[in-house]
Amino acid sequence: MLQAFPDMKGRFGDFGGKYVPETLMGPLQELEEALDEAMNDQAFLDEYHHVLKEYAGRPTSLSYADQLSEHLGGAKIYLKREDLNHTGAHKLNNAIGQGLLAKRMGKKKIIAETGAGQHGVASATVAAKFGLECKVFMGEEDIRRQELNVFRMKLLGAEVVSVSSGNGTLKDATNEAIRYWVANCEDHFYLIGSVVGPHPYPRMVRDFQRVIGDESKKQFLEVEKELPDRIYACVGGGSNAMGIFYPFLGDAPELIGVEAAGKGIDTPEHAATLTKGTPGVIHGSMTYLMQDVNGQITEPYSISAGLDYPGIGPEHAHLFQTKQVRYESITDEEALDALKVLTRQEGIIPAIESAHALAQAFKEAAEMSPEQTILINLSGRGDKDMATLMEHFEEGN
Amino acid sequence: MLTQTSFQGKLTKTEDLFIPFVVAGDPTPELTIQFALKLQEAGADILELGVPYSDPLADGPTIQRAAQRALKQEMSLTKAIDLVPKLREAGVKIPVVIFTYYNPVLQLGYNRFFEMLEENGAEGVLIPDLPYEESEEIRGLAEDKEVEFISLVAPNSDKRIKQIAEHAKGFLYCVSTLGVTGGSNQMSAETLSFIKKVKEHSKVPVAVGFGVSTNDDVQLVREHSDGVIIGSKIIRLIEGELEAFENGKEEEALERFYKEIHELVK
Numbered sequence: 260m261l262q263a264f265p266d267m268k269g270r271f272g273d274f275g276g277k278y279v280p281e282t283l284m285g286p287l288q289e290l291e292e293a294l295d296e297a298m299n300d301q302a303f304l305d306e307y308h309h310v311l312k313e314y315a316g317r318p319t320s321l322s323y324a325d326q327l328s329e330h331l332g333g334a335k336i337y338l339k340r341e342d343l344n345h346t347g348a349h350k351l352n353n354a355i356g357q358g359l360l361a362k363r364m365g366k367k368k369i370i371a372e373t374g375a376g377q378h379g380v381a382s383a384t385v386a387a388k389f390g391l392e393c394k395v396f397m398g399e400e401d402i403r404r405q406e407l408n409v410f411r412m413k414l415l416g417a418e419v420v421s422v423s424s425g426n427g428t429l430k431d432a433t434n435e436a437i438r439y440w441v442a443n444c445e446d447h448f449y450l451i452g453s454v455v456g457p458h459p460y461p462r463m464v465r466d467f468q469r470v471i472g473d474e475s476k477k478q479f480l481e482v483e484k485e486l487p488d489r490i491y492a493c494v495g496g497g498s499n500a501m502g503i504f505y506p507f508l509g510d511a512p513e514l515i516g517v518e519a520a521g522k523g524i525d526t527p528e529h530a531a532t533l534t535k536g537t538p539g540v541i542h543g544s545m546t547y548l549m550q551d552v553n554g555q556i557t558e559p560y561s562i563s564a565g566l567d568y569p570g571i572g573p574e575h576a577h578l579f580q581t582k583q584v585r586y587e588s589i590t591d592e593e594a595l596d597a598l599k600v601l602t603r604q605e606g607i608i609p610a611i612e613s614a615h616a617l618a619q620a621f622k623e624a625a626e627m628s629p630e631q632t633i634l635i636n637l638s639g640r641g642d643k644d645m646a647t648l649m650e651h652f653e654e655g656n
Numbered sequence: 657m658l659t660q661t662s663f664q665g666k667l668t669k670t671e672d673l674f675i676p677f678v679v680a681g682d683p684t685p686e687l688t689i690q691f692a693l694k695l696q697e698a699g700a701d702i703l704e705l706g707v708p709y710s711d712p713l714a715d716g717p718t719i720q721r722a723a724q725r726a727l728k729q730e731m732s733l734t735k736a737i738d739l740v741p742k743l744r745e746a747g748v749k750i751p752v753v754i755f756t757y758y759n760p761v762l763q764l765g766y767n768r769f770f771e772m773l774e775e776n777g778a779e780g781v782l783i784p785d786l787p788y789e790e791s792e793e794i795r796g797l798a799e800d801k802e803v804e805f806i807s808l809v810a811p812n813s814d815k816r817i818k819q820i821a822e823h824a825k826g827f828l829y830c831v832s833t834l835g836v837t838g839g840s841n842q843m844s845a846e847t848l849s850f851i852k853k854v855k856e857h858s859k860v861p862v863a864v865g866f867g868v869s870t871n872d873d874v875q876l877v878r879e880h881s882d883g884v885i886i887g888s889k890i891i892r893l894i895e896g897e898l899e900a901f902e903n904g905k906e907e908e909a910l911e912r913f914y915k916e917i918h919e920l921v922k
Contacts, residue, residue, distance in 0.1 A: 277787060279785055553732040
């Protein structure tokens with residue numbers, strides 16, 4: 260029997276907790292109480308599932324990738340198609356849950372941080388749908404990399420706040436969003452996009468993303484009559500991975516989280532937090548992170564804006580420490596190669612984030628037998644990455 | 657009635673305290689010593705020595721800039737603590753509180769951290785991202801080592817105000833407005849009743865910070881609490897002199913700094 264995490268103090272074993280300025284302790288308490296109440300209210304859960312079905316288009320498909328499986332010549336490969344979710348990625352599942360909770364709490368304004376822009380778009384979308392004001396904090400480098408998503412957010416009526424501190428990426432956008440929340444917590448709801456941050460965020464985001472794993476389990480059993488041998492998901496903060504892994508914890512499938520190795524884990528330019536990082540505190544949570552000897556947080560790197568984060572959700576740190584999930588890392592080049600393979604074999608252009616999970620799965624699938632099955636969480640579609648892909652593939656690759 | 661002696665007996669009064677904040681190494685470690693001397697001359701009772709951090713969640717743009725300047729000088733937690741004996745040598749006698757985010761302390765390790773505080777003669781520590789619920793172990797260690805672990809309390813601390821105030825050591829840091837450092841300050845009726853409530857439960861002096869930037873603010877805070885904490889305003893004064901330091905006009909700059917502080921807290 261698995262112990263239920265997090266505990267009363269918001270801990271997943273050694274990780275998690277609330278390492279925040281005193282001014283946030285009140286709002287976090289208020290959030291936790293409202294969340295507990297909502298999650299025990301069948302009417303709230305019914306509304307959440309209703310919106311997922313009628314608005315987001317869930318359940319998303321489970322696709323058997325026959326061409327790809329044949330091409331790799333090993334295990335049978337299935338894809339959980341979060342790319343088909345409204346707005347193009349898994350991020351909306353969580354944004355709908357938190358958006359409904361914000362409404363229930365009477366908060367009319369939401370703030371969000373975003374890296375690749377997918378969570379920003381998801382937040383702007385629920386803000387439009389539920390009649391909320393929305394401010395999205397985004398690093399200036401990410402604004403450059405993800406121009407299209409910036410425009411989508413503005414079109415949806417959100418204000419995009421450019422963050423220039425640090426490297427101008429997700430870490431800095433998160434700092435700024437937290438600072439803004441500290442000053443405006445009375446009437447603002449902070450809609451965090453991943454399983455990171457202080458308690459109760461890691462638990463809340465996981466519980467709003469577990470729909471991915473719950474659906475997958477049911478769909479897989481219908482088709483294959485048994486569970487997959489292995490399940491793969493990419494990990495930045497780790498919400499799509501927690502979403503698909505959580506309902507399978509303690510079950511037979513081996514779970515594999517794939518981090519971004521950037522230009523290689525032996526270079527300083529990567530975002531492989533569990534592979535290369537050490538325990539510490541980032542964004543209010545005890546977890547693994549990338550830092551120097553003085554405990555200063557260092558800047559990560561990945562071609563994928565959504566994985567370009569120096570921390571990771573505390574539950575992943577716990578699953579890593581207790582060896583319940585195996586974590587691997589994939590370079591920019593390997594991810595782009597996998598992206599191309601999926602595109603050509605299956606006619607699906609994945610997000611560069613998701614291509615990290617694909618790349619690891621492809622490596623292993625070829626070594627497995629045709630009786631074995633694997634499931635890959637295709638967390639998002641690649642439309643947002645066209646500029647990056649054009650830049651890369653037209654450079655002579 | 658405040659009767660407890662604190663800061664290893666070095667804090668001799670319990671009201672009308674002036675508690676300035678500077679970032680160690682902003683713009684250089686040598687100048688931090690000079691600023692500390694001027695602050696002491698202007699009547700400072702306790703010095704908050706800030707350790708620059710890459711991700712200062714509780715700080716606004718002013719202190720973030722100071723941290724960036726100090727990080728360029730390769731300032732770190734251990735170097736900041738090492739600065740304390742140099743402050744003493746130069747004549748700084750008031751208690752020093754090391755103000756640091758939690759992660760650097762965690763990486764150094766609690767034992768080494770307290771050993772260093774003891775060896776270098778720092779009397780207090782303040783960790784803005786380590787709330788009461790997460791700080792039980794370190795508060796115990798601090799008590800054993802006779803280091804004052806400074807707690808913060810905010811208007812929205814609500815039911816926790818009593819708990820935090822009753823366990824406070826050294827002085828209690830009252831966050832007067834919600835928000836990060838350097839915001840605007842207005843003392844509303846709500847703030848006044850908050851301070852009053854904190855004072856009812858605290859056995860140590862209650863000092864008010866966040867957004868104190870004019871002599872009027874100082875007077876107002878003095879009237880209602882036991883001390884005033886000034887951070888961002890001091891950093892802005894230092895920023896105003898950066899050019900003078902670069903041009904070698906150090907003495908004039910320090911003199912102007914002293915006069916400004918003197919006017920601010922007179």
